[in-house]
Amino acid sequence: MIAWATAAPAVGAAFVASTVEVVEAFTIVLAVATLRGWRPALSGAAAALGALALIVAALGPALNLVPLRALQIVIGVLLLLFGLGWLRKAVLRAAGLMALHDEDAIFEREKSRLGDEVRSARAADGIAALAAFKAVLLEGLEVVFIVLAVGAGHGLMIPASIGALAAFVAVMAAGLLIHKPLARVPENTLKFLVGIMLSAFGVFWTSEGLGAPWPGGDLALFGLAAAFALAALGLVALVRPRSEAAAA
Amino acid sequence: MSVIREVLEELWSMFVGDRRLTLLVLLLVAVSAAVAAFLPKLHVAAAVLILVGAVAILADSVRLAARKARR
Numbered sequence: 001m002i003a004w005a006t007a008a009p010a011v012g013a014a015f016v017a018s019t020v021e022v023v024e025a026f027t028i029v030l031a032v033a034t035l036r037g038w039r040p041a042l043s044g045a046a047a048a049l050g051a052l053a054l055i056v057a058a059l060g061p062a063l064n065l066v067p068l069r070a071l072q073i074v075i076g077v078l079l080l081l082f083g084l085g086w087l088r089k090a091v092l093r094a095a096g097l098m099a100l101h102d103e104d105a106i107f108e109r110e111k112s113r114l115g116d117e118v119r120s121a122r123a124a125d126g127i128a129a130l131a132a133f134k135a136v137l138l139e140g141l142e143v144v145f146i147v148l149a150v151g152a153g154h155g156l157m158i159p160a161s162i163g164a165l166a167a168f169v170a171v172m173a174a175g176l177l178i179h180k181p182l183a184r185v186p187e188n189t190l191k192f193l194v195g196i197m198l199s200a201f202g203v204f205w206t207s208e209g210l211g212a213p214w215p216g217g218d219l220a221l222f223g224l225a226a227a228f229a230l231a232a233l234g235l236v237a238l239v240r241p242r243s244e245a246a247a248a
Numbered sequence: 249m250s251v252i253r254e255v256l257e258e259l260w261s262m263f264v265g266d267r268r269l270t271l272l273v274l275l276l277v278a279v280s281a282a283v284a285a286f287l288p289k290l291h292v293a294a295a296v297l298i299l300v301g302a303v304a305i306l307a308d309s310v311r312l313a314a315r316k317a318r319r
Binding site: 073076077078080081082084085087088091092095097098130133134137138141142145199202203206207210211212213214215224227228231232235239241 | 251255258259263273274280295302317
């Protein structure tokens with residue numbers, strides 16, 4: 001039985017991070033469906049989910065062959081690279097130095113791009129299905145990495161997978177209900193949180209892998225997340241342009 | 249084939265989008281590994297070093313990107 005304190009960070013991190021990725025994939029699939037109908041959109045998305053299942057089935061068992069500490073170091077370093085990069089963008093967006101992620105704009109851009117690419121009705125469905133396939137495959141690979149990253153280092157694959165699956169169900173349910181891009185999901189706030197969590201997991205796994213575990217075990221994750229949150233908020237205040245800081 | 253290339257490019261940019269950040273993280277992990285290996289009694293120091301180093305790398309990366317964005 002996995003303790004709640006151990007499983008909660010994995011479930012939470014996988015849920016929030018996967019929500020961001022699923023929202024991005026959903027926007028493209030919806031753009032495809034709006035332009036060419038649900039058939040090419042769903043067939044492209046289903047093909048991508050099949051490809052993802054094959055990748056997981058092929059790579060999953062291979063993870064058991066890697067020694068745990070080596071796995072923790074590799075995943076920890078990858079998480080640090082991914083998490084710090086994500087957190088940097090989130091800080092720059094929060095400080096007003098980088099454009100915010102706008103699902104409505106992405107939706108319109110994808111529709112216009114697809115419209116330009118489509119020359120004949122016959123080719124149109126194929127191009128549309130390919131666009132849905134690419135979007136779901138790319139965002140899905142990120143979800144797979146996130147699940148592996150938060151789950152594989154400590155036997156938490158099931159809680160992490162539950163978090164990702166819950167995100168998929170929640171986004172699909174919301175998306176099918178409102179039938180529009182999920183622009184009201186506070187995606188940039190979620191990305192800020194995800195950057196914090198992934199960076200915290202990165203520090204945690206790297207330390208464990210190097211034989212330098214944190215006092216307090218898994219509970220240290222909360223402290224690490226708090227440290228990154230404070231640092232990131234401090235950086236937002238530091239780099240925010242002065243006129244904006246004065247107005248805020 | 250272009251789909252595979254795009255997927256690989258995306259995966260590459262996920263981890264190595266910022267070369268300076270990548271090199272600094274690898275350097276930090278190497279130094280922390282040395283501390284953990286040679287000073288096993290001070291293993292908490294290696295863990296703290298990773299945290300402090302990661303925050304410093306984030307600050308460096310944000311500072312540089314902010315300067316670039318203001319130009």
